[in-house]
Amino acid sequence: MIDDRKSGSGGRYALIALAIAFLALFLMLPLVAVFVEALSKGIAAYGAAIVEPDALAAIRLTLLVVAISVPLNIVFGIAAAWAIAKFDFPGKSLLISFIDLPFSVSPVVAGLIYVLLFGAQGWLGPWLRAHDIEIIFAVPGILLATIFVTFPFVARELIPLMSEQGRDDEEASLSLGASGFQTFWRVTLPNIRWGLLYGVLLCNARAMGEFGAVSVVSGHLRGLTNTMPLHVEILYNEYNFVAAFAVASLLALLALVTLILKSIVEWRFDYHRGSAGH
């Protein structure tokens, strides 16, 4: 902390003011705009937009996608972190790069790859059609696209955390006679719980809010394959701004809750900032 620097406190306050002004303009203002626009025609119009059947269907679909994709991400993330952090094997850094890959792929490309695989013109398209299986323009496609874009979230929180914790605790537990599963449940899981929660929070926010990848595979069928972000887009393109911002405000609330929980994990448990590298 440099409070008594020669550069003087004038420069300090100018820097703080400049940073806050920038963040207020570019981050805070859009967030405020969502709620103000959503309530611009009164609370009744706001409520009506949210309980409208297509909006409710979109909310249900989004919750369904999250309920499937987040647990899968947790299982995969823990398995990948266990294999990578507790064992030595050649090609480890390449494997980590592959796990991170979805972060550097455009969401639109993420959707496209499933169209190329499962779409009517895709490799498996004719076979799927013959067996009456719908993936593209249906819920399974939306699920796959969501799983792709959220792929690294839990794994990349746990890999550094578990690597740093090493394997002493687990080896002690095992040599005292605990089974592998008991060791995982009683020793490893308590050690990684805040990192896991942190990854799940970010994974959940992304799964609920994913737009580009889901947009490519959804087909935008109202009431059927519309997630909340896609429903926002449709309403907006129909110039139904109040309804678009009303549904958007639910997603913005989700973002606020995510940020608050994330901050609590960081402050209370000193996770990520400070203690993660001790």
Place this chain on the structure above:
Amino acid sequence: MEIALSSPLQMTTVPAQAGKPKSKSIIPGFGLTMGLTIAWLSLVVLIPLSTVFIRSAGMGWSDFVAVGFSERAMAAYKVSFGTALAAALVNAVFGLLTAWVLVRYRFPGRRIVNALVDLPFALPTAVAGIALTAIYAGNGWIGQYLEPLGIQVAYNPIGITVALIFIGLPFIVRSVEPVLEDLSAEVEEAALSLGARPWQVFARVILPAILPALLTGFALAFARGVGEYGSVIFIAGNMPFKSEIAPLLIITQLEQYNYAAATAIATVMLVASFIMLLLINLIQAWSRRRVNG
């Protein structure tokens, strides 16, 4: 390895001997967790991604160039890469400023500011897109004051840049922050007490130390910006040759059943993002060497 999926990529990932950890460990579950990881990774990420390259390879070079580097595609790359670069540059300056203020100063509301920095990670991109449009459109909150001045933000590349500034900011702040925290204030105080001016301290002491982190954050923000779709399309105007981004062109081609063009453009973008990924890794390796050496 009990998984017998025949992905060519899988062979390079885990050589045959990988089943046996080098140091004999009593910890169980390597086969199970590694098998699950490789299987899930191959099914969800590697095999689907490889379809883009295999389809492109089947097109023949001249066909690929004709659709992947068509005039319209080139214009779209220019918009995507140009706006992403501009946004990353703005973010490099203000992201560094934000990180500096958060690490070095204590002020009321600091924790709220710190939480707010992560908003772009938590707010769905489509929500950000319509909110930014409401602010910067000709009749919008800020747009109505800019329009009389002849400044049109929404529906042209400036609007795209504004959206990408929103999306990219946390990458820079969160990359630079830990390095600034580790930077001891004593070195700066020594420089100051030896008569250096504050800007000299910044240019000679602080900037060299944080440069790798700043470059990493810059590359991450840039890479994210190039592929960004949701926050951009509402504010972009989406005029071909003017404000059409490459991801949107992929969707447009797909909607017209022009799979070859969509695939070729996706391949160009994937190759670009792999190159950026490589650069980020090189920067990090370089900074590790600097720290250790």
